[in-house]
Amino acid sequence: MMIQLTATPTSALIDEPVHIRATGLPPFQIVVLQATLKDEMGNLFHSHAYYKANEVGEVDLERAPSLGGDYVGVHPMGLFWSLKPENILTKLLKRDVMSSPFLVQIKLYDSNLPLIHIPTTAPKVSLTLERWYTAPGTKRIQVREGHIRGTLFLPPGEGRFPGVIDLFAGVGGLIESRASLLASHGFATLALAYCDYEDLPSQPEKTDLEYFEEAVNFLLRHPKVLGPGVGIVSISKGAEIGLSMAIHLKQVTATVLINGPNFVIRIPQVYRGQISQPLPFSPQLLSINALGLAEFQHNFEEARNEANENFLLPIEKAQGHFLFIVGEDDKNLNSKAYAKQATEQLRRNGKNNWTLLSYPGAGHLLEAPYSPLCCASKISSLHLFIHWGGEVTPHAIAQEHSWKEIKKFLRKHLLPVVTSQL
């Protein structure tokens, strides 16, 4: 009997699961499955898992547990989210989200083949999958209006769509991958840059919320955007901004805050003459882990213990709803503590406009489902390697679960409620 490898669907959005099966194997034979991806810069990512065929010579990843390799247990999408770069510091990032997918090759080998021989050995069987960042018909529009710089993604189809602003971390540039996916799920999403992009300052000295207000108004004015409110999906430093937008701008009705602070970080915020100072940072509280990676999650503890409430962003003034997403193993920011303090502040003020999702084992960089865990990066301005945290399997589970919750949350608060009356 011929060995066959099937995967359904072979072409899909990167947040869609794939059902992988191998058939025609000798009963109970142990095989190794390898996934390989080459990103647009030529960086290679690999993952491996060992499976045992059942009595009829089949391996069904939806049922069979991986015995070893990059993950263990039943994880149908494990080969995707456990992809590891050949260089530990490389992050998987799609630059062109429109015209090309990531190609993932799945290959099957005998288990007794040493892993080091895999690159030079022909697999018994293989297939290639396409993983797209946009659904067909999604439109991408470069935005350069007024001060705003970014990219607007419009869902396919006619009509108007709820508007969302997508804010990434403070590393600068413009990351479009999440915005394009949100658009593929029916949200008109503006991936908004705020530093080190086109003519925006490379190292801003302050965060001016009027820039973000301009972006909100731009979005609401757009003929394809359904008002009256907009949503925000934001992470890390982006979530500091997202929180401040929710506080000051009443058009913000739904805000997702992923691993963000409840205070200002590094540079002051200004809004119409009002200045919010950043919380002092204590460099001596940096921890270096066993691999030599820098962990910053304690660097605000001294200031937080000594600070008065004025340093905390006045979250109780926000009128919209909040979804807090926390990776408990975040090694960059003490996200769990900050979200807890923010929600306690809401509770003390009699507000219940929030939901907190806290994920054990998840790290700082929570992204779309099946994204590989990036555990560390080198930030070009600093000579060190930053540990983001997260354990591979729990982080993957958190990404899958939180993405569903994010979409549900945005739909709930941005789509008009249709009520029928008897």
Next chain:
Amino acid sequence: MNALADEPVHIRVTGLRPLQMVTLMASLKDEKGNVFWSRAFYKANEVGELDLMQTPAFGGDYVGVHPMGLFWSLKPKKAFQRLLKKDVMNSPFWITLNLYDSVCFEDVITDQVMASQVVQRWFSGPGLQRVQIREGRVRGALFLPPGEGPFPGVIDLFGGRGGLVEFRASLLAARGFAVLALAYFAYEDLPSDLLEIDLEYFEEAANLLLAHPKVQTPGIGVISVSKGAEIGLAMACFLKQVVATIWINGTNAIFEFPLRYKDMVITPIPTFVERMQLDISGAMRLRHYKGDPWDELNQQSVLPIEKALGSILFIVGENDECMNSKEYAEQALHQLRSHGRNNGRMLLYPGAGHLIEPPYSPLCYASPNKNFSLPLLWGGDPAAHAAAQEHSWGEILKFFRQHLTQTRSKL
């Protein structure tokens, strides 16, 4: 300033500004040119002093009061390097301690060094003798303390990396033992690969040691780690010359290849390549790789520890990522108890990994091994591992003194 590598160093800084924040950094270059470094951030007290025996580090490679933290938290600049002294007689490790006037957390230090001190860490003491051994089949190095002796004899066995590792043997000799660092493969004319364990080779080594005029009779000790501990336990079971055995993170059964002693052959329990796991760093975790010695199909491979005449000390790192040492030690002790023996004892160290070495040895996260294409993950949380090394070394010396010294009076 100049001490044995297992001795603590008292580091103090004076003359700082009150409450000044400083960085203390340690660096060393090993014999292959690999750089290892560590740092911690300290705050001087009101009179501008800091004393590492009392002052806590705020951050860096460790946090809290750790007088020897700069030593055991040394990390390689190049990933997966292990710090291992090759020449234990003629040179020390030179560790440079640098003081900087601020919190230096980046990899590139642009600040001026405020003060600097070089500390020597020796693996042998004055008068210690090293004798290259090439007698019969035996290959290794014998370390003799100064003086006439006779001294209690110990055989030192390292693990699956092969070759000859001498630094623990030389340190033990500096503490008064005649120690034979014994190679068993990948050294001189020994086989380059380990394909079987010939216990007669180890018996020959034991007899050679006992025959030396400076070595006490009638019994010797064995200190062994990892694969070496599997062998060490076999020696304890079958060789009456062995009266005291230290087993560090080893197994209680024969794995991978057979053990042979005279007419007896013990076949190995199989290993399962599909059970290896890859760590986020790309290193391989072999903890689940070996078959189960509790399985009734594997009983012929389990070492008959009830036959051991001497005493056995099991030293276990609970966070060992290379093997399930805790389970192996527990089964061995269970086996002793079920035969009415009480000559075994376990020291279990939470947070410690596979490579439990003499005190202040830096924790090695993972390192290459010639039998595998990827580095092996050893496990261990740095501070807990360091504490385990410090504590277990004292226990090792106590154990050998208790069971090997002739002057012990019998009631």
